[in-house]
Every structure is written in structure tokens, then in C-alpha cells.
Amino acid sequence: MLIKIYPENPNPRAIQQAVDILKKGGLIIYPTDTVYGLGCDITNQRAIEKICAIKGIKPDKANFSFICSDLSNISDYIKPIDTTTFRVLKKALPGPYTFILNANGHVPKLLSSKKKTVGIRVPDNSIAQEIVRQLGNPILSASIKDEDELLEYSTDPELIHEKYEDRVDLVIDGGYGGNEASTVIDCTTGEFEVVREGKGSLEDLF
Template sequence: MLVYIDAERPAPRKLQPVIDALRRDQVVIYPTDTGYAFGGALSSAKAISRLRKLKGINPKHPKPLTMLVNDIADIGRYAHMGTSLYRLMKRLLPGPYTLVLRATSDTPRAMYNRNHEVGIRIPDSPVCRMLVDLLGEPLLTGSVTPAEEQFDLEEPEMLEHRFSRDVAVVIHAGPLWPDPSTVLKCTDDEIEVLRQGQGELPF
């Protein structure tokens, strides 16, 4: 199912079928500031399992899953952060960054790795913000195009055809070029760059 929206001015009523699917533990495809992504409700164990399968991530793999939230206060609920990290977030977010942080007990166990690390993003995207608002909880996320693959233009119609058996809804916001986020590991005193993406390094 394709749902057509204006990426800059999304209408809540047009996103309702997406929200309904998310609340039924289903996976959707939606546009972000880094390309199209798989999404599910953070509270849905089924959606987390399905997203892992789509991404080919084994539960024992050291790579944690990532969630989207709308503000830094929400990050504080799901991950540990100190004063210096808070100041860094104020500089970088919203934007094309994924922060790998130490998860709190509010984060589902299936989201983090053996080191209790979880990825968190606040993307610069009206669609993402509205989805999180309407859903009433964070949105788990994973890019449709792996960062290590050669980039091809992501066409919503092609994504719907390719993943018709795996996702309930594809939000159509036009073709997008996937452009991965910069991934920063912030679990210790120092910041480690795990991947240089479109976000400029903060140092």
C-alpha cells in the first residue's frame, strides 16, 4: 500500500493508515533525512524481530538497533547521558546523526547489544516528527539501503514492489537518494566516530 504525502507539510489524516499499521505490530517504510527507512513501534517485539530480519541483523550481533525520538528529553529516558553529552546533542540535533548510547531499563532488551548500547536519532524531518507524535512513542528505524552498498535512487514504487510481503505501508514522498547519517559512539568519556556520513564531525 502506498500513502502519498507532502514531505515538508505532511497531513496527519494521510498518515493515519501508517499509524494503524504500526499499532498492529507491522513494519512500514517511511522517508527520513537520510533516505527511506524501515520503521516499527518501539513497544512491539514483533516489529523489532521483523526489522532485524529485514536488515539481516542477528540478535547476537554487536550492532544495536536505532530508535527515533522527537527531543533530547526523550533521549534521557532511553539512554544515559551527562552534561557534556547534553551540550553536544544541543549542537547536533535535530540532524543526520545517530548516537550510540548506553541504554536505560526503559529500552526494550531486543533493541540493544551485549554492551547495552542503543542507537538514537532526532532526524530533521517533518514526517518523522509527526509519525512519532501520532504514534505516541519512539519509532524504531533501519535504513532500507545498507550504508556499505552502492547508492541507487530509492523509488517508493520499487520499494513497495520489492518489500510487498514484508511491509504494510510505504509512505510516498518522492524519490530519495540514500545518504547515511554520521554515527557517533558516546558511551564513554570520549566520542568515537563509527561512521562518517552526511553530518559534519563535531570536533
């Protein structure tokens, strides 16, 4: 199923449709402020396993991120952070960054890697934020890749729907996506180490 949602003014009924699918253990593809994401409810073990099957990876080896609606949402899943890290997160989010932080006991056991870390995202996209807000907990998310040699990520929601319609329950057309992923920053040691250069600049945060 493909539905159009305008990011400037997301239709509450369409947002609720996406939330209902997630609550039933379904998978959705949705827009962010960077690339399109494949997501599910982080509390649904079977849904997580379905995403892992699509991506061809084991849950404990996966580098998924949690899509949160705001900073208060984040504190439910990470260990306490220092003032400097909090200030950086507050300045960066919502925005095109993924922060790797030390996970606490609320992270689903299926996803607990030996490193005990979690990637946290708050996209600057009203569709993603509204879905998470209405759902009441984060979405587990993975980027939608493209087989094209020139484009690393799929950007056209209609083509994404053609490719994934048999494997996901809903594709949200929120307009063309970007082809540059979020910048990944590891904060687990108290330093700020860029693991992957992406759309967000580390220099902008200091």
C-alpha cells in the same frame, strides 16, 4: 500499500494511518533526512522480530537506531549524560546524526545487547517526527539498502514499494531519499568517536 505524504505539510490523516499500522504491529518504510528507513513500534516484540527476519540478523546482534521526535523523548531510553554531550546533541538534533549512548532499563529486553547501548536519531524530517509524536514512543529503525553496486541505499519510493510490498504494511512516498546515511558518533565513553562517516559533520558540532 504506497501513500504519498508531502514533508512540507504532512497530511494528519495519512500520518494517523501510519501510526495505526505501527500500533497493530505492522512495518512501515518512511523517509528521513538521510535515507529511507524500515521501522516498527519499539514496544512490539513480534514486529521487531519481523524486521530482524527481513534484515537477516538476530535482535541482540542488531545495530538498530531509535527514531525519536525530540530530545525529551531521548531521555526515556538512555542513562544520564554530561553537560557537554547534551550540548552536542542539542546542536546536532534534529539532523543527520546517530548518537550511540548508554541504554537504561527501558530499552526492550529483546534488543539489549551485551554492550547495553542504543543508537538515537532525531531526523530533520517532519513526516518521521510527526509519526513518532503521534505514536507516543520511538520507532525502531533500519536503513533500506540497495543491491546496486553504485547505490548503497534505495532512493526511489516507488521502486522501494515494488521490492518490499509483500513484506511491509506501508511505504510512505515522501519524495526521493538520499544516498548517504547518518553520521554515527559513539558517546558512551565521554569522548565523541565517529564510527561511520555520513551526511553530518562532526566539526559542525563544536
